[in-house]
Amino acid sequence: MDNEQFCKRITLDLFPEENKKNSEMFICPFCHKLIFNPTSDQQGHLFCYNCISFYLEQNQNNHICPIGGEELNKNDITQFKLFNSIFSKTELKCPNENCKWIGVMESLPSHLKNECLKEKVSCPNKKNGCEEYLPRDEFKSHIKVCNFREVKCPYNCDNKNIILNKLKDHYKICPNYTILC
Secondary structure, eight states, X not given: OOHHHHHTTOOGGGSOGGGHHHHGGGBOTTTOSBOSSEEEOTTOOEEEXXXXXXXXXXXXXXOBOTTTOOBOOGGGOEEOTTHHHHHTTOEEEOSSTTOOOEEEGGGHHHIIIIIOTTSEEEOGGGGGTOOOEEEGGGHHHHHXXXXXXXXXXXXXXXXXXXXXXXXXXXXXXXXXXXXXO
C-alpha cells in the first residue's frame, strides 16, 4: 500500500475520544482524511497538497480558506515538513472494523502489514488466479476450500502442483488416470 492510499484510510473517528479535538489538525478539511503531502497557508492551516491545489485551480476567482475564511493566495501555500514527525507519535485506532488495536501512528503500518487479523489481504493463491481479498483471520478456512490451491494428483502421477480447478484438465493427460471401459 502506498502512502497516499494509507493516508486515505485514516479519518477523525480513528482517534481516541480524548484526542479527537487535538487530532483535527491532522485531517484535511477537503477530503476529511489524514493529510497527505502536507501544505500550509499563512495562518498555519494544513491541507493535502493535491486537495488545496485542486481547490485553487477549480475556484479561480474565489480562494477562501475552508478553515478560517481568509483569502488564500496560491503563492502563500508552502510545504509543511514537520507534520510527519509531529503526527507519528499521535495515538489512534486501527482503521479495520472489529480490530481492538490502539497505538501510535508510526506503528500502524507495521500493525496492518504484519499483525492485524482484520486487514484484508490477497489470497496466497493469487499467483494461480484467485482474486479473493479477505481478512487475515479468515485465511485458514479459505485456503482449505480455495479452487486455486495446489493439490497432488489423486492418481499418484509425478505431478504434485496441480491447481484444483484445473484437475479435470490434468486427467486428460495423466498417465495413471483410470478410464472406464
